Amino acid sequence: MTFSVAVSGATGYAGGEVLRLLAGHPEAEITTVAAHSNAGQRLGDLQPHLHGLADRTLVDSTVESLTGHDVVFLALPHGKSGEIAAQLPAGTVVIDAAADHRLESAEAWERFYGSEHAGTWPYGLPEMLVDRYGTRQRSRLEGQTRIAVPGCYPTGSQLALAPAIAAGAIEPQDIVIVAASGTSGAGKALKPHLLGAEVMGSMTAYGVGGVHRHTPEIEQGLGWASGGQEVTVSFTPTLAPMPRGILTTATARLSGALPAGQLRELYQDAYAAEPFVHVLPEGRMPTTQAVLGSNHVQLQVVVDERAGRMIVVAALDNLTKGTAGGAVQSMNIALGLPEQTGLTQQGVAP
């Protein structure tokens, strides 16, 4: 089954990664590459790593240019997807890599994003638990034509905590997450603090104090997994001197509902059947290099009984599993393709 695809926002990091993956997808035919401000230019001049697509010409990103494909990926700035998506045919599979359709709460959307809420779409994190009975988001993506791709931080944070919170093993009000992201997570916008000379060899924090936009999304997902409890997360993102990758350190107070010795097993069972989520053998720690350019996630689960907390460390590639890989994986499910199609890359290490 071959299907036609349009990618909007093709000159950004997310759009580029969608194209990189689709170029290796055996069923996808990339028909249209669209961008707002670079229409008419050669893709190879803006995304020189996409050798197989170098001679494609960018078209303007409009409802017209995006209409007529089986699948449309939207990799636009936050707040721009809603209007365009509403005008695309209902039968087209639309995958939105922006935040616009992730949050159920219009109030949270408006508070964190400051614009009108565009509505909520099925959430493209197939491995994620959506209740305490083991149901996964996967089952809610089959046959869908509208899918919201999770944020890069929420992908790691939710996968890191879902099994424990679903099992009632941790306190939903005492969760602390600190995550380190490569700078591609901040996009291609020209900001002084993102210059190479500023970021190389340096770590900094940002969005400190619960103000990062991914906070409500993390709490929303963990709330689903917890069976509807209110979840409060202290989330601190930091910027690390690397182009890609997120290392998430997620800790939570143990509730005592599960013996500490059973937590690793809980995670191993939860992800045993997942092709992309790997609970590492005891003693091995996730590293972002090991998942670079791939759709894989590495997890390790450790209990600190003295401090009464569980610590889960997760590594993923913010652009692959954290954005474009998750998008392609969700598309595969929506289209009824094998979930791993086009996503068989290993990590690019060293």
Next chain:
Amino acid sequence: MTFSVAVSGATGYAGGEVLRLLAGHPEAEITTVAAHSNAGQRLGDLQPHLHGLADRTLVDSTVESLTGHDVVFLALPHGKSGEIAAQLPAGTVVIDAAADHRLESAEAWERFYGSEHAGTWPYGLPEMLVDRYGTRQRSRLEGQTRIAVPGCYPTGSQLALAPAIAAGAIEPQDIVIVAASGTSGAGKALKPHLLGAEVMGSMTAYGVGGVHRHTPEIEQGLGWASGGQEVTVSFTPTLAPMPRGILTTATARLSGALPAGQLRELYQDAYAAEPFVHVLPEGRMPTTQAVLGSNHVQLQVVVDERAGRMIVVAALDNLTKGTAGGAVQSMNIALGLPEQTGLTQQGVAP
């Protein structure tokens, strides 16, 4: 007042940094550079950045070679300082950059370091509160001849939390610290995971679950500041792709004893007179680049009222303020010199 100095462990990262700082110290005369396995070699061949000392010849690190100086710095592997220090004259100022004399609890020492406890020396973190009444370690270092330099992680963690814990503003049993360190923190030992090709562009965690050796040291210092309460810390160190620097994210549950709005003021007051500790203006975040090669520490304090936690972010250079700078600062105090002597370097940015 000129004084003579010997530096033992001169070929390692800590020893090299002590020498770098002493080479710019107007009163220090570096008389002896000692190392165990490179005796007879030219210092310039092993520490090529120390141009001013390039032609010095390394001597073996023995009690004999270290005796006869006003000051001796020990930058040896953990567990090696005790025996050598015991044989140095009582009047010599001995600054131990290893962990050997940091912990009061022999039990904690043996559990985390696995060797016999060498005893406890005054703790070389001058700005640190040692009780709830504002007393600083500084006052306990004056005139001393034996000083234990703090660990690099404890330096940032303790400075980040001391004012709040001393004020009773945070819960001493609900503290979560995640810190990212440059790889020089792991020393010069040849380990596969420290190869450049492994660490560049990659983040990983280690010592997860309360097992890192700096955990009891952090708890000890915070215990002093808290007025003797039991403090439990969940501490997770991570390895960042940079040679130097530590970014500490320290969070703790607010006790409610202090209005949230007063926490930044509490920190500003606590460090207003400190030449090396800077609470940044609101909205500015610490960055390790800004303190690189300097003895400065940058702090930011944010309250997340929704999550009920305080988050303090701290940036320092693990080799300077985190080791050798703190060592020289403590030496200055011990010798009665102005505390900033030889430590006036700004950060090397970008």
Next chain:
Amino acid sequence: MTFSVAVSGATGYAGGEVLRLLAGHPEAEITTVAAHSNAGQRLGDLQPHLHGLADRTLVDSTVESLTGHDVVFLALPHGKSGEIAAQLPAGTVVIDAAADHRLESAEAWERFYGSEHAGTWPYGLPEMLVDRYGTRQRSRLEGQTRIAVPGCYPTGSQLALAPAIAAGAIEPQDIVIVAASGTSGAGKALKPHLLGAEVMGSMTAYGVGGVHRHTPEIEQGLGWASGGQEVTVSFTPTLAPMPRGILTTATARLSGALPAGQLRELYQDAYAAEPFVHVLPEGRMPTTQAVLGSNHVQLQVVVDERAGRMIVVAALDNLTKGTAGGAVQSMNIALGLPEQTGLTQQGVAP
């Protein structure tokens, strides 16, 4: 057509990259992963990025374990391939990623490598000109069962200079090459100067003065392309703070045989039909990021008429096109498969 493969030296960087590519090769069945000192261990513990092969067990690397496959990749230290290859069945396709079978001159081999010459195999750089009439190495690889993979530096240097030297456009005695390599090029051996803290943020040169082992290999290849002239190259390798990638700056004095204005066209023509070698549009410069993890090479050709020199800049990934990708590409040709099979990855950027 499915074929069975054994990879020897599976725990090193070259072996790991061969496995990464073969894991995505639609016809390859990886039957044996072998290593000398880690036999019995799980591959996932040593190459954690190879998620698809994590549970494979390493076997000892012996003639016995390597016998019985259609294809054997040898990714062993230099000087180790000769003996083992001699004992493998003549019908087995053996691809040697080490230097052992690259040089025709036994004298050059002995001078630069210091051991006995193992003989010469067809040279696995398919795009390379082997004479002045446009013949490529490709034609000499078809149906072969023994192939020597080029060195990483020679791959870039030869592709950068071959068209010009074959056309007589440059002086074969006035060639200067300076190349910057990521540190994976130095392998996984534990050497102090390869520690992360030493290489990050730093550039250095090594093998200066014509003593690097790749020098005779570069001259040999350019000699073939020149139609048998003696070629002398001044080659200086440098170590760059990145895990992967080689940027080659190759310059040569113009002979005047070809008008300066025709040089870019010469290169465009030479590589127009090549799927992996790209002469960039004028004004665009090769960047190693754009080829990361891929088998592609980017070239740019500029003439400096004032200085009388041609400058060709080439970017490739030392582990992919520079080693394992070239190896798989050559294997495809030897087996009669389409040359790009399993090598369709785009660069992993940013």
Next chain:
Amino acid sequence: MTFSVAVSGATGYAGGEVLRLLAGHPEAEITTVAAHSNAGQRLGDLQPHLHGLADRTLVDSTVESLTGHDVVFLALPHGKSGEIAAQLPAGTVVIDAAADHRLESAEAWERFYGSEHAGTWPYGLPEMLVDRYGTRQRSRLEGQTRIAVPGCYPTGSQLALAPAIAAGAIEPQDIVIVAASGTSGAGKALKPHLLGAEVMGSMTAYGVGGVHRHTPEIEQGLGWASGGQEVTVSFTPTLAPMPRGILTTATARLSGALPAGQLRELYQDAYAAEPFVHVLPEGRMPTTQAVLGSNHVQLQVVVDERAGRMIVVAALDNLTKGTAGGAVQSMNIALGLPEQTGLTQQGVAP
């Protein structure tokens, strides 16, 4: 002798480095920090590493604000210094870190910079030979009130080649230089290719083909040293994934006028008395980390007799010796201070 200083362009990388060094200069009193577009802001908000100057307020950069100091540093964009310098009092020592007053040839200035030539000032590279008889630039800087700071690439390139060209040991028409620079060399301007995600882990070339603006400056300096011969250089700059540092590989054809075996000795003699230029022991290679943040330059000289070329590798910090350090050193000479005053920093390694 205390003198007052104004620094214009205080928010850029060059201006920040001038301030970093002056903050440690025992005789300098920084009276005015000026910048065009950030007047009224706190310096600490823009240069957070300058802790000692954090509370200084930026003033507008005008003739008025810069008048009335003993010394003025101009760290402005190229083409902006001429006009402002012409209006400063003749008795004020003006140090121009831009290119405006470096080139003697108005024609070269106009060709490479595209604006009107502002005239030529004494050239602030004290160690540089200005003729074949051993005279140094140093002697031409004493008592001067106008000094042009060399470009970062010319500093390394000229020091690397001057002794050989002055001795007639190399051919002035066959010089090839390839240099790798940290990205701070490109300044703080917001350009897409300078984003951290683009530069980390990647090498690229730029200004290829003799078009980089530093080419005529290198040739000018080497011309002086050669005793007025015409010198032609093929110069290729590359961008390396590091914030600071330049590694220069300078090669030239041997003329035969000097036995190859005497070249290292020639360099050792030439720089024996220089406090900042170090010819390393045989077998040791310059590394940018070893000079980071310092005014030192490391050199190594190797002869490749087979290729008939000399290769000199030089490492320096582009912002220190390559800009601000050279500026302060020149100022010291102009003011009659000991040349090393305020420049005693060792390299910041690792």
